[in-house]
Amino acid sequence: MSLKIISERFRRFAIRECRGSSELYEQLSLNVAEDEEILRLASAARSGQPIPNLLFGAVHYLLLKGYTHELREFYGSIVDRPRNPQHAFPYFRDFCIHYQEDITAMLTNKLVQTNEVRRCAYLYPSFCFIYDMVKKPLSLIEIGTSAGLQLAWDKYRYDYGSHVTYGNPHSNVLIASEVRGERFPFLLPKSPPIAERIGIDLHVNDLQNEEDCLWMQALIWPEHKERRELFQKAARCLQQTPVRFIEGDGIALLPNIVATIPEDTIICVFHTHVANQIPDKAKQLLIKQIREIGQMRDIFHLYNNMWDTKLHLDYFIDGIEHNEIVAETDGHARWFRWELDHS
Template sequence: MNNEPLDYWTFFAAEARRVGAPLYERLSMGVAADEALREFANGAQVGQPPANILFAAVHFLLLRGAKHALRDFYPNLGGTGSGDPFPAFKDFVDEHRGSLTPLIATRVTNTNEVGRSALLAPAFRTLAQEAGEPLHLIELGPSVGLNLLWDRYRVLYSKGGTYFSLGAPDSELSLECELRGDRLPPLGPAPKVASRVGLERNAVDLSDSDARDWLKALIWPDQVARFTKLERALRLHGHSTLNIRNGDALDLLPEALAAAPKDQVVCVYHTMVIYQFSDEMRDALDAILIMASLRRPVWRISLEGTLSGDNPLLLYSYRDGNKEKRTLGLCHPHGTWLEWLA
């Protein structure tokens, strides 16, 4: 993703507009018109999205107390500024270039948006209805693993004034998701999860305040409620012991599949991870799952973005070396709404 063309930034601005992030929409358009800033953002590692990394690096310094007029434009920091934030942003980057450069060069977008669990839950219910349970979960790129615990949150789905409360009723974290369209997803009890494992190239140490602040910095400042959800999810996470293996997911996946108990339904899943994969890596992922399906059925749930701006929720089945794909629904990338299509 390095050396991005100009239309990358206009695309990112459109994405920010679509998900309700006016600050990053305006900043993206400003960077699109500023060659020096675009070049600076291209200092991100190959495969990392320059916009996310640049904006998170700036946000990280602000979260850590950097004093600057730019703070006035960040709602999560109490900012209520009006007017154009881009001049202040450009000045901040110029003033803090020495601190920003190593952040941009070394950090990665291991966002952990727990709201996506509201989207995963009906997908796993669909899977269990068809394949049975208990489930053995393998998440690719789980960050700290908040969405490995998708069945331990309370989810409040709403449709036309009617509400459906599912999941763990006593959970400290309650997620909200608007249901759109004519169809309802399966809203029964969560299937039993027998075991879960995450494969993470950039494991996060939550005892490190720097790592926790970087997780927060990856959240878009306009979306204040996401910060509260993250804090509550991290507290709940602290009471769980998760098996997250550090390393390249494609290197670890064959062994993880082979080790799955034979009496459990195997499901590999990922949310907003594959955009960092090259075409060769995507083909390799498919090949691994196809090969594994020669020994047993394997399922896959995918929640990723597309160039058209859609966020399809997909269910794949791999059996006897064959792959089938189904679109379960379309959704907001942070889980605020779901249109069920299956």
């Protein structure tokens, strides 16, 4: 990939994703976009990976691991009073050059596997919609599961600003998100029943493994204290939740996994902010497989970042295909705009 393309990705990352959410990453991205030496370092990233997330995650990981450098003083995840982000880039650049070998090793070996727990805020109404339609326990299959935190969405409690909470009333994992627009989603007071949870990924992050856990935390942006706290609470919750993890290509494995799902449950394949890392040919194969399965039994496919940023729901009932746009969502699920009609 040319440095020009990588530069544009950092510039786009700064404006579209970081602005209003992380001033540190916005400032670093804009500066990296103009720095040929750091762009060349970033070009070592694994094919198909979101390069800005991977580079910033690698640097954050090394800082969290205890690497000594003044750059630490700009990270709210490390110090109580971080320095002004507008002055951070010279220190970031020096850190990258000083630890170039270690950063390159991470760029070539690590995957961006963010487990953004707050995205469950829009998964909950989506699965409520599905359960209300079929009235069967849900068998969940998550492609690109990372550590599996989203597979425990039914164990969390949800606040949509209406002074009422939904989901598990006893959970200490409280997820708050703003519902924008004129439509409010259909919400069951308590979580729908789950029959099975299956998480598939090329590398499943084991939260009992110190390195995996630290990498997951490094992918959380430095200013996002609430995200870190949610991650830690959800991780503890997941320890009490049975999940069948499978390492491998989720698309290739899907037909065989589906064959093990009991007929008296409904198959729910889902993935959030994963499809942008999937090649177009593999995306087409996934859609083909869902259609083939849909001719044999009912199945739901909930996803975003396949063709656009919106949340989509494709499903087959009695062999008939349905395609719905569910919502427009913020990347970290601070808000979503519900579009699905429940009638």
